[in-house]
Amino acid sequence: MENIFQSVFASSGLTVGTFFICLISALVTGVAYALILSIKMRSTKRFFVSIAVLPAVVMMVITLVNGNIGAGIAVAGAFALVRFRSAPGTAEEIATLFVTVASGLAFGMGFIAYGVIFALANPVFIIF
Numbered sequence: 093m094e095n096i097f098q099s100v101f102a103s104s105g106l107t108v109g110t111f112f113i114c115l116i117s118a119l120v121t122g123v124a125y126a127l128i129l130s131i132k133m134r135s136t137k138r139f140f141v142s143i144a145v146l147p148a149v150v151m152m153v154i155t156l157v158n159g160n161i162g163a164g165i166a167v168a169g170a171f172a173l174v175r176f177r178s179a180p181g182t183a184e185e186i187a188t189l190f191v192t193v194a195s196g197l198a199f200g201m202g203f204i205a206y207g208v209i210f211a212l213a214n215p216v217f218i219i220f
């Protein structure tokens with residue numbers, strides 16, 4: 093049970109297999125998160141597509157700068173700030189954006205279970 097909460101990069105480092113495991117997990121989790129949110133939250137289709145893809149994009153950036161976590165967090169912060177430069181959003185949209193960036197950070201560091209749990213547990217608070 094404890095192995096599920098360890099990074100997939102801990103034992104063998106970054107390999108093609110672990111990269112694709114993280115990428116597919118991030119995409120599936122992002123799509124599931126967007127579908128769950130679309131039940132109650134009113135927004136555009138483009139917003140939901142962005143939310144579905146954002147964990148994978150952040151995962152890719154964090155994976156590419158895996159030697160320097162400070163640079164990775166700075167880049168992920170820049171992704172999150174993009175929303176503030178565009179049209180004003182609701183509090184739900186901003187929270188959604190930060191959840192997807194945080195789950196992308198977890199996937200990029202190899203913590204798949206944490207990314208899935210964090211992303212899929214948060215819609216409960218928005219829906220109810």
